[in-house]
Amino acid sequence: MGQMLGSYDARKVGLYMDDQPTFDPQAGFNYQRKSREMVAREADLISAKIPPKHRDYCAHYLLEYQSCRYKNMPLIYKCAHEKHAFLTCEKDDYELRMKEFERERRLRLREKRLVGAY
Amino acid sequence: MASTLLKKAIFSNPATVRKTLGIFCNATRNHWNYQYMPGPYPKTLEEREAAAKKYGMTIEEYQPYPESMGYGDYPKLPEIGEDSKDPHYPYDNPELKRNFNEPIHARMEIFGGDRYDPSMKRRFSLAHQWLWFFGVVGGSFALFFFLEDYKVGRPVTAKQYPWAGPHYLFEAK
Numbered sequence: 001m002g003q004m005l006g007s008y009d010a011r012k013v014g015l016y017m018d019d020q021p022t023f024d025p026q027a028g029f030n031y032q033r034k035s036r037e038m039v040a041r042e043a044d045l046i047s048a049k050i051p052p053k054h055r056d057y058c059a060h061y062l063l064e065y066q067s068c069r070y071k072n073m074p075l076i077y078k079c080a081h082e083k084h085a086f087l088t089c090e091k092d093d094y095e096l097r098m099k100e101f102e103r104e105r106r107l108r109l110r111e112k113r114l115v116g117a118y
Numbered sequence: 119m120a121s122t123l124l125k126k127a128i129f130s131n132p133a134t135v136r137k138t139l140g141i142f143c144n145a146t147r148n149h150w151n152y153q154y155m156p157g158p159y160p161k162t163l164e165e166r167e168a169a170a171k172k173y174g175m176t177i178e179e180y181q182p183y184p185e186s187m188g189y190g191d192y193p194k195l196p197e198i199g200e201d202s203k204d205p206h207y208p209y210d211n212p213e214l215k216r217n218f219n220e221p222i223h224a225r226m227e228i229f230g231g232d233r234y235d236p237s238m239k240r241r242f243s244l245a246h247q248w249l250w251f252f253g254v255v256g257g258s259f260a261l262f263f264f265l266e267d268y269k270v271g272r273p274v275t276a277k278q279y280p281w282a283g284p285h286y287l288f289e290a291k
Contacts (some may be wrong), residue, residue, distance in 0.1 A: 017271025
């Protein structure tokens with residue numbers, strides 16, 4: 001489901017937007033999940049004055065984009081590819097969070113079903 | 119006037135000139151001088167008569183404010199807003215609907231035509247106004263408290279940061 005009603009149904013299991021996942025990340029998988037890698041170094045991010053709220057797993061794309069802007073300052077259209085790469089990474093990150101939300105919701109429903117409360 | 123003042127200052131009475139100049143300066147710059155101050159509160163009947171005479175009123179009309187208000191012997195005039203005065207009467211000062219030497223109300227600033235008229239006819243009754251006020255504000259609060267239990271948002275978990283990790287992708291190693 002889409003935007004506003006996206007988390008409406010999940011309140012039945014007490015799950016809301018921006019909640020933390022509570023189950024074991026490996027639960028229910030028959031393979032080892034790949035862990036996310038932070039590519040950018042913290043020191044570089046601090047040096048580039050990237051604010052802490054942007055120091056996520058896409059920070060290396062942001063770093064590249066910002067340094068490109070710095071190099072070509074008046075002609076920032078030259079950084080279109082860097083910007084696109086960064087925004088694509090952010091989109092994938094958001095998608096991952098949506099998947100985690102859905103996984104959490106289904107796991108909670110399953111737990112309720114197993115306990116017999118639902 | 120300037121030459122007269124100058125003559126007075128030089129020849130006859132420099133103290134009076136200083137005083138007059140002081141009053142003019144005060145009236146134009148500070149809008150107040152000590153001569154505007156009312157006398158002390160009248161306690162005896164003679165004082166009352168004197169005060170009534172000072173303000174050009176009869177003793178029956180004259181009624182000072184309570185002493186605790188600090189208005190001294192200034193008379194308590196009827197509270198008539200400018201809008202309630204007859205617009206067709208030939209006033210000396212038609213802009214303010216006021217005659218020459220007519221006593222000014224102690225709180226005349228509020229009774230101007232652009233401000234407040236105590237006998238104004240309300241467009242809506244007070245009860246009507248309160249009803250609408252509490253209807254809107256109370257209704258908003260009621261809606262707010264009712265919707266506390268129906269929070270909705272986008273279907274995402276918290277943003278993942280490396281310092282809060284480890285986090286996992288949905289693919290095999």
